[in-house]
Amino acid sequence: MLAHIDYIMTVVLFGVGLYGLVIKTNLIKKLIGLNIMETSVYLFFIAMGDVRFGTSTAQWAKAPFIHNPAHAARGLEPMVNPIPTALILTAIVVSVCVTALALSIAVVIYKRYGTLDTRKLSNLKG
Amino acid sequence: MYSGSHLQVLIPIFLVGIACLIPLVNRIKPGLSQTIALMAVTVSLIAATSLFMRILNTPGGYLDYFVGFSWNGDTFLSTGQPIGIVQRGDIFGGIMLMLVNGIGLLVTIYSGKYIPHEIDKNKISNYYTMLLLMLAGMSGITMTGDCFNFYVFLEVATISSYVLVAIPSDGRSLEASYKYMLIGALGSILVVFGIVLLFSATGTLNMAYAATQIEKIMTAPAGSSLAELKQLIYASVGLFTIGFGIKSAFFPTHAWLADAHPAAPSSISALLSGLVVKTTGIFLLVRFLFSVFNIHKYPYGQTLHIIFLVVATITTIAGSLFAIAQTDLKRMLAYSTISQMGYILIGIGFLTPLGLSAGILQMFNHAISKSLLFLSAGAIIWKTGIRDIRKLTRVGHKMPLTMTCFTIGACSLVGIPPLNGFMSKWALAEASMDSGVMFMVAVLMLSSLLNAIYYFRVVGIAFFGASDDSESVTEPTGKSEIPFTMALPLVILSVATLYFGIKVGMMEHLISRAVHLLWL
Numbered sequence: 265m266l267a268h269i270d271y272i273m274t275v276v277l278f279g280v281g282l283y284g285l286v287i288k289t290n291l292i293k294k295l296i297g298l299n300i301m302e303t304s305v306y307l308f309f310i311a312m313g314d315v316r317f318g319t320s321t322a323q324w325a326k327a328p329f330i331h332n333p334a335h336a337a338r339g340l341e342p343m344v345n346p347i348p349t350a351l352i353l354t355a356i357v358v359s360v361c362v363t364a365l366a367l368s369i370a371v372v373i374y375k376r377y378g379t380l381d382t383r384k385l386s387n388l389k390g
Numbered sequence: 391m392y393s394g395s396h397l398q399v400l401i402p403i404f405l406v407g408i409a410c411l412i413p414l415v416n417r418i419k420p421g422l423s424q425t426i427a428l429m430a431v432t433v434s435l436i437a438a439t440s441l442f443m444r445i446l447n448t449p450g451g452y453l454d455y456f457v458g459f460s461w462n463g464d465t466f467l468s469t470g471q472p473i474g475i476v477q478r479g480d481i482f483g484g485i486m487l488m489l490v491n492g493i494g495l496l497v498t499i500y501s502g503k504y505i506p507h508e509i510d511k512n513k514i515s516n517y518y519t520m521l522l523l524m525l526a527g528m529s530g531i532t533m534t535g536d537c538f539n540f541y542v543f544l545e546v547a548t549i550s551s552y553v554l555v556a557i558p559s560d561g562r563s564l565e566a567s568y569k570y571m572l573i574g575a576l577g578s579i580l581v582v583f584g585i586v587l588l589f590s591a592t593g594t595l596n597m598a599y600a601a602t603q604i605e606k607i608m609t610a611p612a613g614s615s616l617a618e619l620k621q622l623i624y625a626s627v628g629l630f631t632i633g634f635g636i637k638s639a640f641f642p643t644h645a646w647l648a649d650a651h652p653a654a655p656s657s658i659s660a661l662l663s664g665l666v667v668k669t670t671g672i673f674l675l676v677r678f679l680f681s682v683f684n685i686h687k688y689p690y691g692q693t694l695h696i697i698f699l700v701v702a703t704i705t706t707i708a709g710s711l712f713a714i715a716q717t718d719l720k721r722m723l724a725y726s727t728i729s730q731m732g733y734i735l736i737g738i739g740f741l742t743p744l745g746l747s748a749g750i751l752q753m754f755n756h757a758i759s760k761s762l763l764f765l766s767a768g769a770i771i772w773k774t775g776i777r778d779i780r781k782l783t784r785v786g787h788k789m790p791l792t793m794t795c796f797t798i799g800a801c802s803l804v805g806i807p808p809l810n811g812f813m814s815k816w817a818l819a820e821a822s823m824d825s826g827v828m829f830m831v832a833v834l835m836l837s838s839l840l841n842a843i844y845y846f847r848v849v850g851i852a853f854f855g856a857s858d859d860s861e862s863v864t865e866p867t868g869k870s871e872i873p874f875t876m877a878l879p880l881v882i883l884s885v886a887t888l889y890f891g892i893k894v895g896m897m898e899h900l901i902s903r904a905v906h907l908l909w910l
Contacts, residue, residue, distance in 0.1 A: 301576070312586070312590050347589070348586075354542060362571060369567060369568050373565065
């Protein structure tokens with residue numbers, strides 16, 4: 265069980281993030297919940313992409329080589345596939361973008377209404 | 391190997407490049423943003439037309455463009471998958487590309503006179519930047535053949551739409567944009583999770599190669615090492631369905647649409663309701679479920695068949711019921727969008743070729759009709775400042791051209807022949823009788839009735855409403871009611887509504903070719 269601690273933490277973090285996104289009423293807390301949830305997905309993928317841990321996926325976790333007899337003769341060690349890391353970096357950049365945009369909108373909302381609580385905001389707008 | 395056209399990558403790159411150029415030019419000489427955007431979208435439309443013509447004339451029906459395609463002279467790895475990222479343009483993507491660029495051009499023409507009324511003067515260059523980025527993202531989504539690629543373009547399109555919803559900067563649009571952003575990001579992260587599971591089961595991000603790997607996994611004998619990966623495939627299908635379902639506003643997750651689409655400027659509402667919710671939602675759903683996962687061949691298709699039909703029925707009926715209760719014009723149109731997206735899902739949910747082509751036809755026709763409706767609603771708001779339906783009495787006499795276009799759009803969505811909305815509803819009814827689910831015909835007819843209730847209420851109030859003020863109610867004024875650049879897109883879209891209704895045979899032939907490719 266403890267060998268799969270990465271995947272268990274993914275589920276726990278996803279749950280925590282979802283709780284924050286849905287239940288909390290402060291705009292910033294919702295945003296932090298979203299970030300935690302996104303982080304859990306990244307953790308899942310990076311954990312899966314590692315040659316040591318991904319047992320059922322070990323065949324693809326090694327980067328596929330171009331068939332080159334000279335390299336094969338020297339018996340190179342498997343490398344970790346670069347695709348998961350590249351995809352997760354892209355996703356992290358997207359997440360930063362969304363966070364920046366959401367924070368700037370939250371700043372304008374706070375300046376205009378003086379509150380960040382969604383219950384009070386829906387009462388104020390009428 | 392390399393059979394594709396450079397245009398497949400050049401169209402998004404060009405639009406992104408011009409979008410980055412606009413703030414620069416605005417710093418030096420303000421006021422040129424609209425001209426630059428107009429020229430960029432025109433060039434993009436010409437390029438998209440030429441690409442579409444080329445796709446149609448290809449014998450295979452699709453064009454593969456390998457980005458970064460050879461390393462040491464090898465195009466394919468020893469495992470059989472291509473080295474680079476593949477941009478695959480097939481007919482379905484070509485239809486959506488033409489739609490994106492065509493309606494994008496009309497909206498850019500319309501925005502010239504409309505936008506200064508709605509947003510601050512010094513935000514106009516931001517508006518055009520984000521508009522071009524959104525069009526670039528959507529053009530990129532229609533041409534993808536690789537999961538990585540589509541995710542980048544998906545995010546470009548959706549993040550620019552978050553900004554565009556927030557641009558009016560009054561309280562309602564800020565709050566709507568925040569809610570849209572949170573729910574949209576939730577959908578995106580579920581899509582990433584789906585990509586993760588797809589990659590872990592198949593070992594590739596290329597869509598065509600993943601389809602062959604999934605075939606090997608699903609047909610593997612029980613107990614072999616490949617058969618354990620079936621659970622990853624099931625989970626991946628579920629996550630993609632939910633993720634794209636959030637983005638296309640199906641029943642449990644439709645709440646963001648009712649706030650985001652009315653709060654945006656009307657030209658952007660036309661793009662959002664007409665294109666974004668389709669390209670980022672249903673187009674990608676069809677692309678993944680039919681091209682990659684092949685749900686018509688494997689057992690998980692049966693579960694999805696039932697789920698889609700149930701969700702689609704609830705979405706259609708509930709969307710219309712909510713729309714009847716609305717008093718704000720654009721909010722009513724937004725709920726109507728939710729209802730019409732239910733139709734598309736009904737078509738897709740049958741899992742027959744006839745159903746899928748009916749769904750795609752409905753996607754195409756709804757894009758045209760809903761853009762027409764939102765643009766004419768924007769013209770009404772521009773001229774009279776009224777958004778409340780009850781106050782729209784006798785608007786049809788003050789603005790006859792606009793209300794005529796609105797009526798044509800409304801009749802198309804209710805389903806009156808020979809407009810294109812009738813053709814797609816007929817195709818859906820045909821598909822439902824063909825696949826034996828008679829219940830759907832009743833749902834379609836009930837939903838048409840509900841659509842008629844709230845659309846014809848607006849048309850009735852606008853043309854036949856009792857007027858209380860007697861100032862120049864019937865005599866037309868000398869100058870035109872709305873500027874030419876705002877009237878031109880309305881007229882073009884109305885003509886298109888009529889044209890694609892009468893010439894539905896051409897569209898059905900095209901779509902049947904597209905479905906044949908998806909069905910393989």
